[in-house]
Amino acid sequence: xxxxxxxxxxxxxxxxxxxxxxxxxxxxxxxxxxAEGRWLRTGDPVWLDLxxxxxxxxxxxxxxxAVSGTVLSFQLGLLWPEFxxxxxxxxxxxxxxxxxxxxxxxxxxxxYLYGWQKLRPRTHQLAGVGVMLGGIASGVFVIAANxxxxxxxxxxxxxxRFVDVDPIAAMCTPMWLPQAAHMLLATFLAVGFGAAGxxxxxxxxxxxxxxxxxxxxxxxxxxxxxxxLLPLSGDVLAKFVAELQPVKLAAMEGLFASEQPAALxxxxxxxxxxxxxxxxxxxxxxxxxxxxxxLDAKVRGLEEFPRDEWPPVLITHxxxxxxxxxxxxxxxxxxxxxxxxxRRRAPVDQRWFLKLLVYCAPLGFLGIEAGWxxxxxxxxxxxxxxxxxxxECVTPVTNLLVPFCGFTLLYVVLACVVFxxxxxxxxxxxxxxxxxxxxxxx
Amino acid sequence: xPDLPQLVGAVILVAMIVYVASGGADFGSGVWELFARGPxxxxxxxxxxxxxxxxxxxxxVWLILVVVLLFVCFPAAFAAIMVALHLPVTLMLVGIVLRGxxxxxxxxxxxxxxxxxHSVRLFRVASMITPMALGVVAGAVAGGHIRVDAATGxxxxxxxxxxxxxxxxxxxxxxxxxxxxxxxxxxxxxxEGPLREDFRRRALVAGCAVGxxxxxxxxxxxxxxxxxxxxxLASAWSVPFHVTTGVVAVAxxxxxxxxxxxxxxxxxxxxxxxxxxxxxxxxxxxxxxxDLDVGNCAADPAVLAATLxxxxxxTVLLVPAFVCLYRVFxx
Ligand code: HDD
Ligand code: HEM
Ligand code: HEM
Numbered sequence: 001x002x003x004x005x006x007x008x009x010x011x012x013x014x015x016x017x018x019x020x021x022x023x024x025x026x027x028x029x030x031x032x033x034x035a036e037g038r039w040l041r042t043g044d045p046v047w048l049d050l051x052x053x054x055x056x057x058x059x060x061x062x063x064x065x066a067v068s069g070t071v072l073s074f075q076l077g078l079l080w081p082e083f084x085x086x087x088x089x090x091x092x093x094x095x096x097x098x099x100x101x102x103x104x105x106x107x108x109x110x111x112y113l114y115g116w117q118k119l120r121p122r123t124h125q126l127a128g129v130g131v132m133l134g135g136i137a138s139g140v141f142v143i144a145a146n147x148x149x150x151x152x153x154x155x156x157x158x159x160x161r162f163v164d165v166d167p168i169a170a171m172c173t174p175m176w177l178p179q180a181a182h183m184l185l186a187t188f189l190a191v192g193f194g195a196a197g198x199x200x201x202x203x204x205x206x207x208x209x210x211x212x213x214x215x216x217x218x219x220x221x222x223x224x225x226x227x228x229l230l231p232l233s234g235d236v237l238a239k240f241v242a243e244l245q246p247v248k249l250a251a252m253e254g255l256f257a258s259e260q261p262a263a264l265x266x267x268x269x270x271x272x273x274x275x276x277x278x279x280x281x282x283x284x285x286x287x288x289x290x291x292x293x294x295l296d297a298k299v300r301g302l303e304e305f306p307r308d309e310w311p312p313v314l315i316t317h318x319x320x321x322x323x324x325x326x327x328x329x330x331x332x333x334x335x336x337x338x339x340x341x342x343r344r345r346a347p348v349d350q351r352w353f354l355k356l357l358v359y360c361a362p363l364g365f366l367g368i369e370a371g372w373x374x375x376x377x378x379x380x381x382x383x384x385x386x387x388x389x390x391x392e393c394v395t396p397v398t399n400l401l402v403p404f405c406g407f408t409l410l411y412v413v414l415a416c417v418v419f420x421x422x423x424x425x426x427x428x429x430x431x432x433x434x435x436x437x438x439x440x441x442x
Numbered sequence: 443x444p445d446l447p448q449l450v451g452a453v454i455l456v457a458m459i460v461y462v463a464s465g466g467a468d469f470g471s472g473v474w475e476l477f478a479r480g481p482x483x484x485x486x487x488x489x490x491x492x493x494x495x496x497x498x499x500x501x502x503v504w505l506i507l508v509v510v511l512l513f514v515c516f517p518a519a520f521a522a523i524m525v526a527l528h529l530p531v532t533l534m535l536v537g538i539v540l541r542g543x544x545x546x547x548x549x550x551x552x553x554x555x556x557x558x559x560h561s562v563r564l565f566r567v568a569s570m571i572t573p574m575a576l577g578v579v580a581g582a583v584a585g586g587h588i589r590v591d592a593a594t595g596x597x598x599x600x601x602x603x604x605x606x607x608x609x610x611x612x613x614x615x616x617x618x619x620x621x622x623x624x625x626x627x628x629x630x631x632x633x634e635g636p637l638r639e640d641f642r643r644r645a646l647v648a649g650c651a652v653g654x655x656x657x658x659x660x661x662x663x664x665x666x667x668x669x670x671x672x673x674x675l676a677s678a679w680s681v682p683f684h685v686t687t688g689v690v691a692v693a694x695x696x697x698x699x700x701x702x703x704x705x706x707x708x709x710x711x712x713x714x715x716x717x718x719x720x721x722x723x724x725x726x727x728x729x730x731x732x733d734l735d736v737g738n739c740a741a742d743p744a745v746l747a748a749t750l751x752x753x754x755x756x757t758v759l760l761v762p763a764f765v766c767l768y769r770v771f772x773x
Contacts, residue, residue, distance in 0.1 A: 056550055063546030066499050067539040073509050074535055077524030084513050085521035085595045089741035092514025096749050099510050100756035102503045107763045110496035111770060118770050160594065165741075167748040396597070397528045410536065414543055417557060424552040 004391055006400035007079040010407060012376070014072055016369055017411045021065030023368060025105070026139050026184065027191035027222070028058040029132035034218060036125045050211050052116070057425045059113050060418060066106070071407075079400075083383050083393035086162055087148075090155050093167040094144035101141060105134025139187070140180045147175035149384050150375070151244040157387045175240050179375075182233045185226045186371065190364025192223020193330060197361020198426055200354040213348045220347065220357075223364070224334035231327050235290060242291040245385060247305045248378035251316040253287060254280065255301045262287040262299035267321055270313045275303065277317070311380040319373035326367035333360055446747060447740035450515040451729070453753060454508060455722040459715045461504035463624060466617070466714075468498045470625025472541060472569020473618070474644065475562075482637055489633050490625075495549060496771045500764070502542070514749055518595040518739040519729040523579075525597045526588040530578045530605045537572030540564050570618065577617025581610030584721060586669030586731040592738050609667045612659040619655055620714060623648035627694070627710045630703040632772070642698055645706070649695045656717075669731040674724040683723075687716040 001009075032054050039047035077084045108130030115124055148154075154169030155162040199216040203209065242249045249255075254270040254277035255262065264287040268280025288297040302310055333356065340347045347353050383390040444452070471490040478486040513520040524531060544565035551558035582588070582605035589598040604610075626645035630638050663671030674680065694709035727735040740746065 056552075060546045060550050063499065063542050066502065067542035070502070070506060070538055071535050073506055074524070074531055077509075077513060077520055078528055078531060081521035081525050082595070084524070085517045088513040088517035088520065089515070089745040092510070092741070092745055093748050093752060095510045096514060096752045097756070099503065099507045100752070100759060102506060103500065103756075103760050104763060106500040106503050107767045110500055110767055114496035115770060163742075165745055167745050395525055395528070397525060403532055406532075406536070410539060414539075417543075417547055417561075421547060421550065421552060421554060421557065424554055425550070428552055 001401050001404075003398055003400045004394045006404045007394050008390065010400065010404045011075060011079055012373075013404070013408060013411065014068065014075055015372065015376075017415075018065065018068040018072055019368055019372065020365055021061050021068060022135075022139065023187040023190050023365065024058060024061040024194075025065045026132075026135040026187040028054065028061070028195075029128055029135060030188070031191070031195060031218060031222065032058070033125060033128040033132060035215075036121075036128060040121055040125065046211050046214065050215050053211075053425065054215075055113060057422055059109075060421055062109060064414060064418060066102075068411075069102075078397075079395055080383065080390075080393045081395050083388065086160065086388065086393075087384060090152075090162050090165050090167070090170045091145040091148050093171050094141040098138050098141035101134050101137035103134075105131055105138065108134060136184060139183060143180040143183055144171050144173070144176050146375070147173045147179050150179075150379060151175045151240075152384050152387055175237075175244065178233065178237045178240050182230070182237050182371075185230045185233055186364070186368050189223055189226035189230055189330060190368050192219050192221075192226060193333075193357070193364045194361050195219035196223055197357045197359075200357035200361075202426060203348060204351065204354050204358070207349075216348055216357075220334075220337055223330070224337060227327070227330045227334040231324075231331060234324075234327065238290060239292070242299075245379070246300050247302065247309060248311060248316070248374075249291060250300060250302045250305070251311045251313045251378055252320040252374060253299075254313065254317040255287070255299060256313075257303055258298060258301040260288070260298035261285045261296040262291070264290065268317070270317045272310070272313050309381065311378045316374055316378040319370040319377065323367050323370040323374060326363045326370070330360060330363060330367075333357070446743055446750070447515070447736035449750060450511060450740075450746055451722075451726070451736055453750070454511050454515070455718060457504055457508045457511065459718045461501070461508060462617070462620065462718065463711050463714050464501035465498070465504055466573060466621040467624040467628055468494045468501055469541065469569045469573045470621035470623070471629070472545075472566050473622045474625055474629070474641075476566045476570065477644070480640065482640055485637055486640060489629065489637060491549070493629065493632050494545075497767060498542075498545065500767060502538075511749070515741050515746055516729045516734070516736075516739050517741060518590065518592070519734045521595055522588060522590045522597050522730055522734065523583060526604055527579050527582055529603075530575050530582065534572055534575035534579060537568045537575055541568035541572055544568060573621045574614045574618045577614035578605050578610045580617065580721075581605070581613025581667075582607075583730060584613070584663075584670045584725055585609050585667040586728075587667075588730055588733075590730060590733040592733050607666060609659070609662045612655060612662055616652065616655040616659050619648055619651040620717070623652050624710055624714065627698070627703075627707050630698070631707050638703075642701070642703075645698050646695060649691070649698070649710075653691060669728065670721065670724045674720060677724075679723070683716075683720055687713065687720065690716060 032051050035047050035051040035054065038044070039051060108127045111119065111127040112124065112131055115127060119127065148170055151173050152170070153173045154166040154171075156164045196216050196219040199212045199219065202212045203216060206212065238249070241252070251270075253262075254265050254268055256270075256275040256277065261284065263282040263284045265277055265280035265282055268277045270277040285295045287299055289295050291297065291299055302313065337347045337353070340350065340353065379385055381389050381391065383393050471494050475487050475490055478484075478490070480486075509520075512523075541564075544561040548558050548561035548565060551561065585604060585607060587604040587607065590596070591598065623645060626641050626648050629641040630645060633641060660671070660675060664675050665671070690709055690713045694706050694713055697703075697706035697709055725731060727737065729736060729739055
């Protein structure tokens with residue numbers, strides 16, 4: 001493995017690990033705050049119990065999210081020093097703001113997890129809102145940096161540095177808000193369906209548990225609403241990609257030759273050597289419409305771009321298909337749930353539906369990973385679209401295979417421990433009213 | 443009127459002081475768990491955990507702020523440090539990950555004793571390694587052996603590893619002892635009775651250890667790290683500075699001896715601040731001596747100004763939030 005490949009793999013690994021916990025850090029507080037709000041309104045202790053159980057599980061995810069995020073902040077420099085030397089100041093503003101969002105989130109988290117006895121209930125709930133806002137803000141700010149990498153603005157590249165930097169313009173790039181909205185919806189979708197699947201698993205064994213029934217309904221509502229909005233926001237995002245990163249769009253669609261009007265390819269297997277996508281279902285006109293809003297718009301294929309500016313087409317295309325397939329599938333599940341509820345056949349009572357939810361639990365997270373592969377692999381060979389190549393920015397440090405293997409081991413161990421602890425937390429909560437010491441402390 | 447690079451440099455120094463005094467002490471309490479023994483060993487461990495549980499994640503963010511400010515405001519220095527010190531920085535990261543994750547695992551083990559046992563051990567060892575690695579990184583930055591081409595930012599491959607030298611290693615030891623000292627001093631305020639006496643004794647030992655490492659570190663600095671060592675020991679401000687720091691350090695120990703615990707806490711924090719300020723002033727104007735200084739590696743003025751505005755606005759938000767956090771959980 002070359003050092004460049006090892007660096008890219010290590011970056012991808014760390015980000016892929018972090019994003020799972022970051023997604024939980026963004027979306028779980030919403031579920032907790034809503035559950036706590038219902039307890040405050042109704043005085044029903046089941047809601048309080050649910051809220052406390054959710055917050056205990058989430059505390060673990062938060063800690064792992066915080067430390068894996070710290071790794072990323074350093075790894076940007078450890079692996080891509082040249083990128084940070086040149087681009088650090090340009091994307092610095094959102095990173096500095098993100099720092100304060102972390103403060104807000106971590107401070108409110110301390111108050112939330114350990115303040116059950118010390119704060120008034122309303123204040124306690126407010127701390128939960130702070131955790132949620134801090135998490136959302138961190139996500140939105142870090143996306144600003146990524147959006148700049150996808151469509152740089154507010155600076156000029158001269159030789160080996162960026163000059164005439166306008167930090168505000170560099171933060172407010174065209175991709176920012178669409179990307180941030182899509183990402184936030186994706187976290188709510190993934191966490192909503194993730195939580196719903198976990199509670200469905202418990203309900204299959206203990207169908208009467210009112211705690212898990214309520215948890216499942218609430219999580220499914222959050223996931224379901226997101227599932228409706230997510231494809232819409234994805235469509236908006238795709239139009240920006242079409243404009244700013246036409247090569248990436250062509251790779252996502254597996255479109256080698258330019259077409260007017262262009263057909264949408266569903267599935268299929270791009271062959272870069274032969275420059276064709278085989279075995280795809282082609283729907284005429286649809287790609288023109290989705291990318292540009294007109295039935296006969298021209299969509300440029302990969303052939304129009306220099307060969308050395310193509311991203312890995314196969315990976316980008318397949319990842320995009322996976323993401324969209326998951327979006328469509330979860331939308332269908334949400335519609336089914338709404339239909340069941342409308343026909344007064346509570347989804348939580350249908351064993352087949354609970355089983356379906358269990359299988360859907362990991363899909364949202366898989367969708368997030370696939371979406372990031374589209375964004376990041378689809379931007380290759382650029383680290384900053386059209387300006388700076390990834391290969392120019394890699395660290396001169398050698399033997400990067402060693403840290404890659406080391407961090408892989410570290411993440412695998414952490415993931416296993418987290419999995420084992422979460423399983424315990426979940427199944428303990430099925431036993432009725434276990435007496436546990438307050439504040440999660442033994 | 444200081445110019446923009448000087449201002450952000452000062453802000454970075456302040457953030458480092460706060461990090462060592464808060465997050466550093468959280469590592470220190472992990473170290474004290476290693477040394478929790480005697481009839482009240484279990485009580486010591488419990489008190490240490492209650493003390494850091496609600497605050498460690500918030501304190502940790504100071505480190506992130508330092509890193510972010512460094513790459514935003516002095517990008518070439520950040521890049522060069524990450525190249526030249528790849529190994530110790532990676533080691534520190536592994537320590538940070540293991541410490542944080544293990545602490546959460548043992549706090550929320552849900553009765554899984556195997557995981558709890560391993561996490562506790564890992565938490566303690568990582569609490570010891572991390573401040574040591576952090577100190578080594580700081581010492582190597584101050585040491586002046588990282589050569590950089592200021593025009594291109596390229597790091598010259600040196601004959602020696604800039605961190606595997608006596609000076610950085612001594613700074614590592616000093617950071618470790620300072621963190622453990624701070625933790626023990628804080629614990630004297632947060633406990634009572636015989637438990638408080640345990641921590642008082644530990645604080646006195648650790649305080650002496652800080653002094654015992656600081657002296658050789660200063661002399662080694664003079665010969666091995668002259669970029670910072672010479673100004674530190676031979677400037678006009680050297681004598682008053684060292685006298686002040688020495689007096690504060692001794693006063694903190696005296697306060698501990700006389701059981702004025704709040705005074706001791708204040709003085710220990712002041713001592714920490716003085717040590718870091720001394721480093722900062724001695725190293726000025728270099729960010730990464732001897733090639734990168736606040737003049738030739740600072741980012742665009744527009745970026746520095748925007749960052750300072752964000753810092754100002756963020757601070758307005760941050761201070762009341764931190765006050766609230768500490769009011770709720772600390773005395
Ligand atoms: C639960 C996960 C999930 C699901 C079901 C979808 N997405 Fe997505 N998508 C993401 C999660 C995601 C993501 C991980 O959040 C990305 C990566 C970068 C980003 O901002 O969002 C993303 C990126 C992303 C991009 C690339 C943006 C870029 O290159 O910068 C496009 C064009 C779409 N999405 C479009 C869609 C469409 C049309 C969907 C229709 C169903 C869809 N996504 C479902
Ligand atoms: C290069 C990319 C990234 C870097 C450098 C980074 C950095 C960090 C850091 C340093 C932390 C720890 C903060 C703390 O101590 O509390 C963190 C946590 C977090 N990050 Fe990231 N991050 C990145 C990508 C992302 C993305 C893409 C998202 C989401 C859209 C995200 C969302 C979060 C959230 C919500 C948290 C706090 C929640 C938690 O601790 O679980 N991050 N990140
Ligand atoms: C957390 C969600 C994210 C995931 C899962 C993710 C995934 C990836 C992947 C798969 C790569 C490797 C691409 C390749 O080399 O083929 C990569 C590279 C990279 N990503 Fe991301 N990314 C995420 C968010 C971000 C954000 C928010 C930033 C910027 C602030 C960022 C900055 C980078 C950089 C600098 C590289 C290395 C250079 C490159 O390959 O272009 N990533 N990421």
